[in-house]
Amino acid sequence: MNWIKKTALIATIVLVSGAFVYGISTETKNKITHEGTTQFFPTSIDFAGEAAPLQMNDVRERLDRELLINANLDATTLLIIKRANRVFPIIEPILAKNGVPDDFKYLAVIESGLVNAVSPAGARGVWQFMPLTAKEKGMEVNDMVDERYHLEKSTEAACKYLLEAKAKFGSWTLAAASYNGGMTGVTKQIEMQQVESYYDLMLNDETSRYVFRILALKEIMKNPDKFGFNVSLEDMYVNLPSKIITVDTTITDLATFAKSQGINYKILKIHNPWLRDKKLLNQSRRKYEIVIPLSGY
Known part of the structure; x- marks a missing residue:
């Protein structure tokens, strides 16, 4: 098989197989592409x-x-x-x-x-x-x-x-x-x-x-x-069952805090992305609500 035929065959396989990725069939893909306006x-x-x-x-x-x-x-x-x-x-x-x-x-x-x-x-x-x-x-x-x-x-x-x-x-x-x-x-x-x-x-x-x-x-x-x-x-992606912990003091180590809540540092950060450091200094005694997932994490 010469290289031209090989290239054409590979391109056909990629197009056909790729059309089924993420739940979209070849037929539907063509309709979206060519008949979208009608x-x-x-x-x-x-x-x-x-x-x-x-x-x-x-x-x-x-x-x-x-x-x-x-x-x-x-x-x-x-x-x-x-x-x-x-x-x-x-x-x-x-x-x-x-x-x-x-x-x-x-x-x-x-x-x-x-x-x-x-x-x-x-x-x-x-x-x-x-x-x-x-x-x-x-x-x-x-x-x-x-x-x-x-x-x-x-x-x-x-x-x-x-x-x-x-x-x-x-x-x-x-x-x-x-x-x-x-x-x-x-x-x-x-x-x-x-x-x-x-x-x-x-x-x-x-x-x-x-x-x-x-x-x-x-x-x-x-x-x-x-x-x-x-x-x-x-x-579909879901919200996990969780509880809210209100804190108004400094947390010197978020990893230790996470473990005290039965989760780890990664899970704490995923569910509280607004926490941008490894600690939470809080000299003003502001109240922060921290989400702690209860299961499924």
Whole structure:
């Protein structure tokens, strides 16, 4: 067999076998790739109750782009769907309590993939806060404690920002866009371009795609089977049964503290990623709540 035939055979095997990775069949993959605009494109879609104007040609194309891209990011999107089963039950009641629409959980999805990501610019956590903004929103950020990694507290901080943005723009869609482009940046573009809707604005590439990425992940995650992501409940990631230990004193050695709670240092850090050092100095006697898993770790 000459090298041309060998190369063609290997390529065919890789394509066929790779199409079944992460639960997506060859047939479904082809449908997503080649028929996405007809079979999988929604007839209507909204963000936080604000309808996207799909009658506009560029709006349809921009949404179609993000649907196709994210439907074909097999491993990445599948992992997000699995993580959502663990993260959304924590985020959702905090959004509801603060009067922030449930759709903003998908903003967290595109910001971080629902993990404590670190950006090149220094943003951290599921909600990707920069240090100064985090402090302005009431989070503690230092070498020992960084509450950007605290899911509940960072979600509360995100709600503060989003409520301020909604009050400023009068639109949840523009509030979402400003999470990426900044309130000042979005305001300047609205004034310069003399329009009021996100969908009428010409913005930088990242902010122009931002809301469409949210809409695409919302559509895919609400209808995973339609996009070829067939995940059983048993395969989803879960929150483990746990208890909360409140401490208001210094912990000189977190490894020793973990052992005293029946776990180890690794498990302590996994469930309390906001603890950034090997100890917790607490001269101010601040109260910290530490999560201790009870089983399944």
